[in-house]
Amino acid sequence: MKIPSYHAVSGTDVSDLAGQVARQHQRVNDRLQKIGKVVAVMSGKGGVGKSYIAAGVALATAERGKNVGVLDADLAGPTTAQLLEARGPLLIDDDGVLPAAGLAGVKVFSTDLLLHDGAPLLWRGEASESFIYRGALANGAVREFLSDVVWGDLDLLVVDLPPGTERLQDLAQLVPDLGGVVAVTIPSEESRRAVARSIQAALDAGLQVLGVVENMSGYRCPGCETTSPLFPGNAGEYLARQFGVPLLEQVPFDPSPNPAVRLSVLSSVMLP
């Protein structure tokens, strides 16, 4: 039996799955035409405050008079919408889904706006086999956040990534002109090791690392406003030196409820 190869058979592949995927990417590109710059905030470690930093730079940028959006790509652990006080329901018009409006007019899109309070991210379908397709669904969700949300004319779109490097690699393929990444760490040695891996992964992917932000750099007393050490270590300085990038901000831990920090240095680096 002679079985011809795919390319040897002439005629149209009516499914054209590759073409459908290409058109998905084209819709992302079309939406990105109105966005000046896309920058990712990442860390190799959870709990370092990526969303806090993403919200802080978005607010600082908006208060400079720029149009800013935040795309929360941490589908399972979304926090950006709450930090920026953005709420649903989300309006759908002929152009797509309008993002929620947060503090200072920052546009926000997050699964936090799509899920019931406290509900985990749950995909439909056969649970026993879900490990096979969960990654594709997560990538598809981020793709739709980029292509189907009516971001409008933005000077800056900040993408708040989940811990690790998988979504960063997906994002780099969806946004070929990614304007760089910012790595967030806390002072500890454990964080330094994890974040170093993610910075190296970003560099290996050919991405520009704009710099390092050290969060929870110390504890700022709300009473006397002095800052004392919170974690041992100096991961921020170490990483900046190791990778030859600037230490952009050292942000102390502020125990105020839902503090809205403004990261103006980071803002001026992301959007000069």
Next chain:
Amino acid sequence: MKFVCLECDQLMQYRERSLPGDGTFGAAFQCPACGRTIAMLANPMETQLVESLGVRIGGRTLQEQPLELLRTQLAGRDDAFVEPGADRLNGAVSWSPEAQERLARVPGFVRGMVKRIYTEYAKEHAIACITPGVMDQARSELGLEGM
């Protein structure tokens, strides 16, 4: 993917798809030369794998809806979206009581999108009233699993 009739060395033509409602998927292909037909049958895992890419076997005839993948695959909150334009779209199309009842069983998170899809389908086919039969026809033609 391509299906080839080895007897005739011809590319088989896509004919129709089938959604039995049990999570599986079927698509029929026919040889333009000898008329032989085959069916490609996918189990729920295979069907889900293709759906997770946001693509359709046999191609797409319907424009992709906003957040279509997310809304069909995620268990989200019923009041996540507001679609004020949906009423404007409904203008010339009515829904039978049985079709309305069936639509009401669709999860709220995706119901607005489903309503819009069926309404657009009805308008394109000059159908004045959406019935369960129309919904079945649309599901099959458009590959609307789970709707």
